[in-house]
């Protein structure tokens with residue numbers, strides 16, 4: 283059952299290192315290449331693709347947003363991500379050279395199902411990324427890559443999200459491998475990093491006590507904002523969604539670069555703002571820009587809650603609360619950066635007396651459009 287935890291959500295958060303490792307199991311061979319035999323779409327078809335379109339809802343949509351960064355960077359195939367509920371109603375451009383990826387934990391989400399049916403009618407191949415064996419979405423797709431999160435009972439998705447990310451990275455790297463684009467040192471190194479990443483998730487889980495204390499101290503707040511950029515932007519959206527669902531608070535995620543185009547007007551004295559900071563290595567220009575964003579909002583009174591890599595000293599002077607995550611390659615950072623946001627939302631909801639596993643008005647699987 284709950285295995286000693288008060289809520290399924292806490293149990294499922296704790297299971298994430300295993301869920302991530304299980305989703306990688308058997309998919310990376312001894313030589314460091316990917317073997318995704320489940321992806322029953324021929325190598326020649328994969329080589330002919332001219333675009334990838336990802337459709338999903340809610341948390342799965344956020345996984346799709348992150349996948350876009352990985353797919354375009356590693357494979358140079360244009361990738362669009364769309365809310366499944368919007369997709370078919372705007373007459374999207376699809377043909378046999380489009381690969382549509384439908385991401386769904388339950389495999390029963392009606393919006394996603396209708397989107398994939400529409401894609402197949404246009405002659406596109408559909409690959410499902412799904413956590414539920416034999417559910418409708420994989421049954422109606424051309425191929426499926428299962429996530430191995432195990433059953434997710436809490437309504438708010440946690441371990442399924444991390445495994446969706448892993449599956450998206452695997453698909454992106456596999457496309458790179460099959461098509462030979464950018465194949466070489468970088469992709470080989472990423473596969474190695476990915477195969478070690480569950481240890482980093484474990485490490486984050488061991489340091490969550492200050493995050494819980496912080497969450498409890500914010501229980502009477504009305505609004506929390508989340509900022510990020512690059513892959514940290516969808517992480518910010520996910521942090522905000524978790525907080526809405528569980529704590530019933532006003533929470534919004536923004537791309538940090540958009541701050542000056544409007545959202546900065548929301549900043550006022552003592553407003554909690556969570557900032558997901560990209561690695562100072564890699565795309566360090568983004569790191570510098572986000573450090574200035576943190577300074578700007580703090581100068582306007584925001585209470586800054588900064589999620590930054592270990593060893594990133596530049597952020598420390600502007601962080602009212604500093605949450606450390608292990609260093610990872612840029613594109614993999616969401617696997618560690620999301621975890622504190624899940625813990626934060628869960629603890630805040632508990633502090634507000636909310637039912638964590640069964641938030642009001644929500645259902646685990648949404649089988650109506």
Ligand code: F6R
Nearest residue numbers: 340341342386387388391438439
């Ligand atoms: C958020 C959440 C929902 C689901 C969404 C899609 O915590 O659980 O946003 O992610 O309803 O569900 P699936 O993945 O089952 O298609």
